[in-house]
Amino acid sequence: MSKKYYRFYGGLITAQERWLNRMAAKGLRLISTGKMLYEFEECSPGQFQYRVEFIGQKSKKDAAEYRNFLEDMGYRVFFKNINLNYSAGKVVYCPWAEKGGRISTTSTTYNRELLIVEKEDDGKPLELHTTLEDKQNYYKTMRRPMLFGFLFWGTFAVIMKVWWVGILSAIFLIPLISCQLELARIAKQAKLTE
Amino acid sequence: MRDHVKGGALTEVTFYILLSLYSPRHGYAIMQFIEEETGGRLSLGAGTLYGALNTLQEKGFIAPCDDRGKRKREYIITAEGKEIAEKEMARLKALIEIAEKIIGGVL
Numbered sequence: 692m693s694k695k696y697y698r699f700y701g702g703l704i705t706a707q708e709r710w711l712n713r714m715a716a717k718g719l720r721l722i723s724t725g726k727m728l729y730e731f732e733e734c735s736p737g738q739f740q741y742r743v744e745f746i747g748q749k750s751k752k753d754a755a756e757y758r759n760f761l762e763d764m765g766y767r768v769f770f771k772n773i774n775l776n777y778s779a780g781k782v783v784y785c786p787w788a789e790k791g792g793r794i795s796t797t798s799t800t801y802n803r804e805l806l807i808v809e810k811e812d813d814g815k816p817l818e819l820h821t822t823l824e825d826k827q828n829y830y831k832t833m834r835r836p837m838l839f840g841f842l843f844w845g846t847f848a849v850i851m852k853v854w855w856v857g858i859l860s861a862i863f864l865i866p867l868i869s870c871q872l873e874l875a876r877i878a879k880q881a882k883l884t885e
Numbered sequence: 886m887r888d889h890v891k892g893g894a895l896t897e898v899t900f901y902i903l904l905s906l907y908s909p910r911h912g913y914a915i916m917q918f919i920e921e922e923t924g925g926r927l928s929l930g931a932g933t934l935y936g937a938l939n940t941l942q943e944k945g946f947i948a949p950c951d952d953r954g955k956r957k958r959e960y961i962i963t964a965e966g967k968e969i970a971e972k973e974m975a976r977l978k979a980l981i982e983i984a985e986k987i988i989g990g991v992l
Contacts, residue, residue, distance in 0.1 A: 744932065757935060760912055760931065760935050761931055761935075763911065763956075763957045764912060764913050764916070764931045765913065766931070815928065818928075818930045819930045819933070820930050820932045821928065821929055821930035821933045822896070822898055822933050825930070825936055828936065885896055885897065
């Protein structure tokens with residue numbers, strides 16, 4: 692019997708990751724994802740571990756290649772949405788993305804901004820980014836859309852004097868600050884080691 | 886990837902990847918090679934490896950092998966890559982010599 696849970700984490704990537712790992716510790720393994728739906732089946736407690744990674748900057752081709760690469764490594768991979776948008780044929784312009792990924796549509800990368808990566812627990816932690824430099828790159832690419840969202844809605848709120856748009860802007864502030872803190876921590880470490 | 890071409894120093898990960906590709910290997914085999922050779926000290930994340938392979942390929946230090954129907958993509962070091970690896974070996978040798986002069990040789 693599968694169990695269904697409804698959650699929405701948006702840009703709170705580590706919160707989503709922690710929740711999935713808590714579920715796995717309880718003996719629940721992810722088998723499918725929807726916009727808000729997470730479907731689990733029973734497994735032995737602690738059998739699997741999870742990582743959630745932001746890949747919204749990638750083009751469709753690069754995202755597919757990365758996914759194949761991870762699957763070749765023996766991981767199980769799910770795409771996950773970062774927004775909550777049910778419209779069909781959505782087209783968004785993402786100036787912060789990599790070449791080839793700047794126009795995001797429902798048939799390319801929209802609603803596939805995150806990857807959930809699953810690995811069977813073999814005693815080693817599941818780490819996708821291990822060098823300081825690569826971690827730095829990862830947080831920098833993630834910071835870009837958050838900064839963009841914060842400034843875009845913030846400017847809109849100030850110019851139009853609509854206070855509730857300010858809330859939209861503030862939503863981006865949480866992941867933005869956590870990226871910033873992480874980057875500062877890495878920069879300090881990178882002064883002596885690589 | 887920051888490989889300090891002017892200073893001649895490669896990052897440790899770059900050097901190990903180049904060494905692992907003196908014979909053709911796919912991503913998982915590279916990861917295993919590095920873990921085994923370093924006794925588990927250096928464990929490479931899949932995301933880091935993916936980025937490193939792409940960068941090395943762009944620089945022309947490694948190239949994908951003829952796949953011949955294999956599902957997993959294998960890579961091999963190029964002549965240019967070998968040249969870079971040899972330079973790195975010489976640089977490290979020189980560094981070790983200086984270190985031994987100052988600290989004393991390993992007994």
